[in-house]
Amino acid sequence: MNTFSSEKQRYAELAVKVGLNLQEGQQLIIQAPLETVDLVRFVTDEAYKAGASDVTVFYQDNESVLSRLRYAKDASLVNQWLPAGIAQAFSEGAARLVILGDSPNIPDALSSARQAYSAANMAVLTELGTLLKKTASNWSLLAYATPQWASSVFPDLEIDVAVDRLWREIFASVRLDKRDAVAEWDSHNQELFARASFMNERNFDALIFSGPGTELSVGLAEGHIWKGGAKQTLTGIRCNSNLPTEEIFTTPHSHKVNGFVRATKPMVYQGKIISGIQVRFEDGVAVDVSADENQSLLEELLTADASACRLGEVALVPHSSPISKSGILFKNTLFDENASCHLAFGGSYNHCMKPGTESDHLQRGANRSIIHQDWMIGSGAMDVYGVKDDVKYLIMKNGEWV
Amino acid sequence: MNTFSSEKQRYAELAVKVGLNLQEGQQLIIQAPLETVDLVRFVTDEAYKAGASDVTVFYQDNESVLSRLRYAKDASLVNQWLPAGIAQAFSEGAARLVILGDSPNIPDALSSARQAYSAANMAVLTELGTLLKKTASNWSLLAYATPQWASSVFPDLEIDVAVDRLWREIFASVRLDKRDAVAEWDSHNQELFARASFMNERNFDALIFSGPGTELSVGLAEGHIWKGGAKQTLTGIRCNSNLPTEEIFTTPHSHKVNGFVRATKPMVYQGKIISGIQVRFEDGVAVDVSADENQSLLEELLTADASACRLGEVALVPHSSPISKSGILFKNTLFDENASCHLAFGGSYNHCMKPGTESDHLQRGANRSIIHQDWMIGSGAMDVYGVKDDVKYLIMKNGEWV
Numbered sequence: 151m152n153t154f155s156s157e158k159q160r161y162a163e164l165a166v167k168v169g170l171n172l173q174e175g176q177q178l179i180i181q182a183p184l185e186t187v188d189l190v191r192f193v194t195d196e197a198y199k200a201g202a203s204d205v206t207v208f209y210q211d212n213e214s215v216l217s218r219l220r221y222a223k224d225a226s227l228v229n230q231w232l233p234a235g236i237a238q239a240f241s242e243g244a245a246r247l248v249i250l251g252d253s254p255n256i257p258d259a260l261s262s263a264r265q266a267y268s269a270a271n272m273a274v275l276t277e278l279g280t281l282l283k284k285t286a287s288n289w290s291l292l293a294y295a296t297p298q299w300a301s302s303v304f305p306d307l308e309i310d311v312a313v314d315r316l317w318r319e320i321f322a323s324v325r326l327d328k329r330d331a332v333a334e335w336d337s338h339n340q341e342l343f344a345r346a347s348f349m350n351e352r353n354f355d356a357l358i359f360s361g362p363g364t365e366l367s368v369g370l371a372e373g374h375i376w377k378g379g380a381k382q383t384l385t386g387i388r389c390n391s392n393l394p395t396e397e398i399f400t401t402p403h404s405h406k407v408n409g410f411v412r413a414t415k416p417m418v419y420q421g422k423i424i425s426g427i428q429v430r431f432e433d434g435v436a437v438d439v440s441a442d443e444n445q446s447l448l449e450e451l452l453t454a455d456a457s458a459c460r461l462g463e464v465a466l467v468p469h470s471s472p473i474s475k476s477g478i479l480f481k482n483t484l485f486d487e488n489a490s491c492h493l494a495f496g497g498s499y500n501h502c503m504k505p506g507t508e509s510d511h512l513q514r515g516a517n518r519s520i521i522h523q524d525w526m527i528g529s530g531a532m533d534v535y536g537v538k539d540d541v542k543y544l545i546m547k548n549g550e551w552v
Numbered sequence: 553m554n555t556f557s558s559e560k561q562r563y564a565e566l567a568v569k570v571g572l573n574l575q576e577g578q579q580l581i582i583q584a585p586l587e588t589v590d591l592v593r594f595v596t597d598e599a600y601k602a603g604a605s606d607v608t609v610f611y612q613d614n615e616s617v618l619s620r621l622r623y624a625k626d627a628s629l630v631n632q633w634l635p636a637g638i639a640q641a642f643s644e645g646a647a648r649l650v651i652l653g654d655s656p657n658i659p660d661a662l663s664s665a666r667q668a669y670s671a672a673n674m675a676v677l678t679e680l681g682t683l684l685k686k687t688a689s690n691w692s693l694l695a696y697a698t699p700q701w702a703s704s705v706f707p708d709l710e711i712d713v714a715v716d717r718l719w720r721e722i723f724a725s726v727r728l729d730k731r732d733a734v735a736e737w738d739s740h741n742q743e744l745f746a747r748a749s750f751m752n753e754r755n756f757d758a759l760i761f762s763g764p765g766t767e768l769s770v771g772l773a774e775g776h777i778w779k780g781g782a783k784q785t786l787t788g789i790r791c792n793s794n795l796p797t798e799e800i801f802t803t804p805h806s807h808k809v810n811g812f813v814r815a816t817k818p819m820v821y822q823g824k825i826i827s828g829i830q831v832r833f834e835d836g837v838a839v840d841v842s843a844d845e846n847q848s849l850l851e852e853l854l855t856a857d858a859s860a861c862r863l864g865e866v867a868l869v870p871h872s873s874p875i876s877k878s879g880i881l882f883k884n885t886l887f888d889e890n891a892s893c894h895l896a897f898g899g900s901y902n903h904c905m906k907p908g909t910e911s912d913h914l915q916r917g918a919n920r921s922i923i924h925q926d927w928m929i930g931s932g933a934m935d936v937y938g939v940k941d942d943v944k945y946l947i948m949k950n951g952e953w954v
Contacts, residue, residue: 227606
C-alpha cells in the first residue's frame with residue numbers, strides 16, 4: 151500500500167488540479183475500486199486542500215457484483231435512487247472522479263445473470279450519462295495499477311515487479327517524470343489546442359494515411375471540429391477528463407472512407423486481443439476484414455449494428471508521444487489510444503461537429519452505433535496528408551507533425 | 553482477513569435473518585467501515601440469498617474524516633443529498649445495517665474543525681433519524697472486532713490475541729456458540745417478550761433495588777411500557793436492531809427516584825472510564841454524586857442540561873446473561889448494557905410510554921435531555937422488588953428472575 155507514496159500523492163494532485171481543475175467550494179464525488187484506497191486518500195487530501203466543500207467516495211467491490219450474480223433472485227434489480235442522487239449532485243455542480251479498476255472475473259455459469267445485470271446497469275448509466283452531458287460538470291478518469299491489469303500487460307514479469315513497472319509507465323505517461331507536471335500539462339494543453347486550431351482553420355475535406363500496408367483516404371464530415379487536450383464544461387471549467395491524452399480527434403465522414411489500412415497494434419476488445427488487422431473500405435464501409443487472431447470476434451464487433459462497420463472517429467497522435475515511445479500495449483484504451491494515430495469503428499461525438507439537428511448531422515457524415523472501438527494505425531513510417539479542394543498538404547511525416 | 557470465516561459467515565446470516573429479518577424483494581443499505589469488508593461480503597451474500605433485490609454498501613473511512621478536518625476550508629459543509637437519498641430509500645422500504653467501527657483518533661489541534669463537522673453532521677443525522685422513525689424500516693447494528701477496540705478491551709494481550717479473543721466473545725454474546733443460533737434467538741425473543749408482558753400486566757408503580765451499597769426506589773412513569781427483544785416496525789417486520797440484547801427496559805418516573813445506589817461496573821463516557829460511582833437520588837434528581845475516577849467528567853455529564861441528572865431508562869438483565877458471565881467490560885454500550893440491570897441518565901424513549909401528547913408524557917414522568925447514558929447497577933447480590941399499591945413483590949433474587 152505504501153509503495154510509490156510520494157508519486158501517488160503527486161498523481162492525486164495532478165488529478166485534482168489538471169484532470170478535474172477542481173474549483174473552490176465544489177463538491178467532489180469519487181467512484182473507486184476498494185483496492186485503490188491509498189490513492190483515494192491522497193486525492194481526498196488534495197481535493198480539500200484545493201477547496202472542495204465535500205468529498206464523497208463510493209467504493210466499488212467486484213465481489214459484490216459476483217455475489218449479486220450468484221445469489222440474487224433477479225440480478226437486474228439495480229439501485230435507481232443512488233444514481234439519481236448522484237446525477238442531482240452533478241446538476242448542482244459537483245465534480246466527478248472515476249478511478250479505474252479491474253472488471254470482475256465472471257464464471258460462464260453466471261452469464262445469463264450477467265446479461266440481465268449489465269442491461270439494467272447500462273440503462274441506469276445511460277440515463278446518468280444523458281444527465282451528465284446536460285449538466286456537463288468537470289470530470290476525469292484516473293488509472294490505477296492493479297495486479298490483474300499489470301500481469302495482463304507484463305505477463306512475463308513477477309506480479310510485484312509487473313505492478314511496479316506499470317506504475318512507472320503510468321506516472322511517465324502523465325508526465326510525472328517531469329519536475330513540475332502541472333506546468334507541463336499547461337504547455338501540453340496549449341500545444342494540443344494549437345494543433346486542433348490549425349486543423350480547424352484548414353478545414354480539410356479529407357485525410358490521407360500512407361504507410362506500409364496502408365493507403366487510406368478518410369473523408370471528414372462537413373462541419374467537423376477537431377478537439378484535443380483540456381475541454382471546457384458548460385459551467386466554464388477547463389478539465390482534462392483523460393489523463394493521459396496526446397490526441398487531437400474529429401469526425402470522419404461515414405460514407406467517404408476508401409482504400410486499405412493495416413493496424414499497427416492489436417485491438418483489445420472484451421479483454422481479448424485481435425491482432426494483425428487489415429481492412430479495405432469502400433464508401434465508408436469496411437468491406438474486407440481480416441485478422442491474424444480472433445478474426446471472428448472482429449467480425450462480430452463490426453456487425454453489432456448496421457453502422458458498426460463505419461468510422462466514428464479519426465485521431466492524430468505523433469509517433470514521439472510518451473506512450474508510443476514506451477512501446478507497451480496497455481490493453482486499456484485510455485492509454486493505447488494515445489500511442490498512435492487511430493480510427494474508431496462506431497458512433498461519432500456530437501461535440502466534434504458544428505451544431506445541427508440529428509438529421510443534419512447524419513447527412514453531413516456523423517455516424518450512430520452502439521459501439522465505439524478504437525484501433526491504432528499510426529507508426530514511425532506513416533505519412534499523413536490533408537486534402538483541400540483536391541490539393542494534398544503533408545501534415546505528418548514519418549509519424550511526426552511537419 | 554480470513555480468520556473466523558465460517559463464524560463470520562454465520563454471524564452475517566444471523567444479522568440478515570434475525571437482526572434485520574430481511575424480506576424477499578427488500579433493498580438493503582449497509583454502512584460499514586472499510587476494514588470490515590470481509591464481513592460485509594458475507595452479509596451481501598446472505599442478503600441476496602434471503603431475496604434482497606439490491607445491496608448497496610457505503611464504506612466509511614476515518615482517514616477521510618481526518619482529511620476533511622485537516623484540510624477543508626470549512627469542515628461543516630457536509631453532503632446533504634446522500635443522506636436525503638438514503639432516507640428516501642428507507643421510506644420506500646429499504647432495510648439498513650450498520651456495522652460499527654472505531655471512532656477516528658482526532659488530534660487536539662483539530663478540535664475546532666471537529667466541533668464544526670460534528671454539529672453539521674449531527675444536524676443531518678438528526679434529520680435522517682426523524683425520517684427513519686417515521687418510516688420505521690427494519691434495521692440492525694452489528695459489532696466488528698477491530699484492533700483498536702480489541703486492545704482497549706484487552707490492553708494486556710498482544711493485538712492479534714486480543715482481536716481473536718474479542719471475536720470469540722462477540723460470537724458467544726450473540727449465541728453463535730450454539731449450533732442453531734437462529735432457533736436460539738427465536739426462543740430468546742419469546743422469553744424476553746414473555747418477561748416484558750409479565751411486567752406490563754403487573755404494571756408496577758415502582759421498582760426497589762436492594763444490594764450492597766444500594767437501596768433505591770425507582771418510581772415508574774404512569775403509562776410506562778416494558779419492551780425487550782425483537783420489535784415490530786410500522787411495516788410489520790419483526791427485527792432485532794441490537795445483537796446482542798438481553799434486557800427488558802422501560803421508563804422511570806423522572807421525579808420519583810429516591811435512595812442511594814452504587815454502580816457495579818464502570819461507566820464508559822467519551823472513551824473514558826468513570827469507576828466507583830455512587831449516587832443519592834431525591835425526588836428524581838441525583839443530588840449527591842461521587843466516583844473513584846473521573847468524578848468531574850461525571851459531574852459534567854449530569855449538568856449537560858437541566859434534566860441530565862434525572863433517569864430516562866431502567867432495565868432488568870439477569871446476572872446469568874452470557875455477557876455478564878464473560879465478566880468483560882466491552883466499553884461499548886451495545887454489549888455492556890446487556891451485562892447487568894442498569895439505569896440511564898437523560899432522555900426516555902417514547903416507545904416505552906403509552907401514547908399521549910408531549911406535555912402529557914412529561915406530566916406522567918417521561919424525561920427529556922440531550923444525553924442518554926447507561927450505567928450498570930446489577931450484580932449477583934442484587935434483589936429487585938416490584939411495588940404495587942404499597943405491596944412489595946420479589947421479582948429478582950440474587951440477580952435472577954424468581
